[in-house]
Amino acid sequence: MLRNNPQLVKDRLAIKNFKQTELVDDIINLDDERKKLQAEFDLLQSKINASSKEIGKLMSTGKKDEAEQLKTSISEWKSSIEPIKKKAFDIEKKLEETLVLLPNLPSELVPKGFSAEDNLNVKEGGQKPLLNSSALPHWELAKKYKLIDFELGTKITGSGFPVYTGNGAKLQRALIQYFLDYNTTAGYKEIIPPFMVNADSAFGTGQLPDKEEQMYYVNEDGFYLIPTSEVPLTNIYRDVILKQEELPIKMTAYSPCFRREAGSYGKDVRGLNRLHQFEKVEIVQIVQAEKSYETLDEMVAHVEQLLQSLELPYRILRLCGGDMGFASALTYDFEVFSGAQKRWLEVSSVSNFENFQANRLKCRYKDENNKMQLVHTLNGSSLALPRILACLLENNQTENNIKLPEVLQKYFGTNEIK
RNA sequence: GGAGAGAUGUCAGAGUGGUUUAAUGAGGCGGUCUUGAAAACCGUUGACCCAAAAGGUCCGGGGGUUCGAAUCCCUCUCUCUCCGCCA
Numbered sequence: 242m243l244r245n246n247p248q249l250v251k252d253r254l255a256i257k258n259f260k261q262t263e264l265v266d267d268i269i270n271l272d273d274e275r276k277k278l279q280a281e282f283d284l285l286q287s288k289i290n291a292s293s294k295e296i297g298k299l300m301s302t303g304k305k306d307e308a309e310q311l312k313t314s315i316s317e318w319k320s321s322i323e324p325i326k327k328k329a330f331d332i333e334k335k336l337e338e339t340l341v342l343l344p345n346l347p348s349e350l351v352p353k354g355f356s357a358e359d360n361l362n363v364k365e366g367g368q369k370p371l372l373n374s375s376a377l378p379h380w381e382l383a384k385k386y387k388l389i390d391f392e393l394g395t396k397i398t399g400s401g402f403p404v405y406t407g408n409g410a411k412l413q414r415a416l417i418q419y420f421l422d423y424n425t426t427a428g429y430k431e432i433i434p435p436f437m438v439n440a441d442s443a444f445g446t447g448q449l450p451d452k453e454e455q456m457y458y459v460n461e462d463g464f465y466l467i468p469t470s471e472v473p474l475t476n477i478y479r480d481v482i483l484k485q486e487e488l489p490i491k492m493t494a495y496s497p498c499f500r501r502e503a504g505s506y507g508k509d510v511r512g513l514n515r516l517h518q519f520e521k522v523e524i525v526q527i528v529q530a531e532k533s534y535e536t537l538d539e540m541v542a543h544v545e546q547l548l549q550s551l552e553l554p555y556r557i558l559r560l561c562g563g564d565m566g567f568a569s570a571l572t573y574d575f576e577v578f579s580g581a582q583k584r585w586l587e588v589s590s591v592s593n594f595e596n597f598q599a600n601r602l603k604c605r606y607k608d609e610n611n612k613m614q615l616v617h618t619l620n621g622s623s624l625a626l627p628r629i630l631a632c633l634l635e636n637n638q639t640e641n642n643i644k645l646p647e648v649l650q651k652y653f654g655t656n657e658i659k
Numbered sequence: 660g661g662a663g664a665g666a667u668g669u670c671a672g673a674g675u676g677g678u679u680u681a682a683u684g685a686g687g688c689g690g691u692c693u694u695g696a697a698a699a700c701c702g703u704u705g706a707c708c709c710a711a712a713a714g715g716u717c718c719g720g721g722g723g724u725u726c727g728a729a730u731c732c733c734u735c736u737c738u739c740u741c742c743g744c745c746a
Contacts, residue, residue: 279709279715280709280715283709283713283715283716284714290727293677296677296727297726312726313726316726482705613706
């Protein structure tokens with residue numbers, strides 16, 4: 242793709258507002274050079290290999306003199322192969338370093354744009370609540386009903402690490418369990434992955450090198466705290482060759498997620514709006530290349546129905562080039578309406594990465610013709626908890642209690658928080 | 660954390676400097692035989708670079724010694740056994 246149609250690649254990158262399009266040319270030049278060197282290297286190496294074998298034969302038949310002669314010509318070849326090898330190695334390294342700087346190309350469906358304002362509103366659903374002017378934002382409600390203690394979290398760790406207490410903790414647990422049950426019913430296999438990953442895994446899903454400063458890093462052991470369970474889940478299939486009949490692979494996991502969120506401030510970080518540690522249930526699919534967009538639609542519908550069951554007002558956005566992630570080809574964001582704050586809050590992001598992650602992960606399958614193909618990977622939140630919790634509290638508040646949606650009764654025990 | 664052993668193809672497992680071009684077995688695939696199956700027999704059986712052929716690379720990762728390394732040396736990682744510590 243890069244080689245056949247560099248202009249197309251540049252045009253697509255432009256939709257993501259990627260500035261360094263000269264990298265595309267750099268890569269092609271580097272690759273040309275690499276090929277040339279490789280050919281030179283192979284030729285010389287083949288001579289050396291053949292001669293070395295010859296020496297073995299000569300030695301065993303006692304022709305020492307001839308062997309010695311061959312040795313000297315080999316050492317000549319070797320001294321000329323050495324710089325080629327070194328140069329080829331350097332170029333390969335440079336090529337790799339440059340290649341990983343390129344983000345994934347956006348799909349044709351991706352709208353142009355620079356920021357959240359340019360996202361395409363695909364669908365809205367649910368009823369916005371009619372709250373009176375005395376309605377409280379969720380951080381006040383959390384205090385009133387003793388559900389979350391933000392100050393205590395600040396004392397124990399720092400801001401952005403809330404402490405859920407009593408019914409707050411219980412509601413978290415109920416939501417997690419409901420989400421997991423909902424996902425496993427749809428055929429997703431439940432996983433509990435490690436909450437820290439090594440650099441190879443962070444690289445495999447594209448967090449490195451792009452999002453390095455967003456992750457917490459454990460220096461001593463070289464581990465990253467996961468920003469989402471997408472990372473360990475997808476990396477289960479790093480360096481794996483699958484059989485076609487094993488696809489699709491569907492996984493779901495609950496995990497806490499850790500994000501440094503450097504540079505956030507103001508109303509964005511108030512209450513549960515933006516945290517350093519939060520709970521999330523994730524879904525991941527690994528599918529055949531041809532089926533990934535079909536799968537994306539299926540996953541969007543899956544999340545949509547989950548939101549409907551929670552009786553929350555929501556909207557689905559197709560992200561514009563400027564707002565998309567580094568690794569994604571097409572992303573749908575789900576937002577729910579926070580009644581008291583009167584703003585939309587993102588609660589899920591469902592993406593098709595096509596083969597971008599698969600290429601880094603080296604996750605492939607053999608198709609019906611026994612040819613190697615890269616898989617396509619997809620993931621989505623189903624769902625992130627804090628903002629769901631915020632909306633449930635705000636939208637369902639009354640004078641003296643908070644009503645809970647029907648579906649949670651089984652998990653929470655009652656249908657209201659007092 | 661201490662001591663020891665180990666890492667080879669899909670799996671098991673040989674190989675300690677030169678026809679190893681990785682033996683052998685199992686599994687998989689194809690075939691013969693069979694009404695069908697099993698058994699038996701025959702064949703086949705990885706990845707990467709390269710448009711392809713030729714060729715090259717790959718025996719946990721990286722480096723070194725050598726004309727030649729799965730094999731020798733250094734280093735890192737991981738696994739197993741025993742001991743210690745610990746939820």
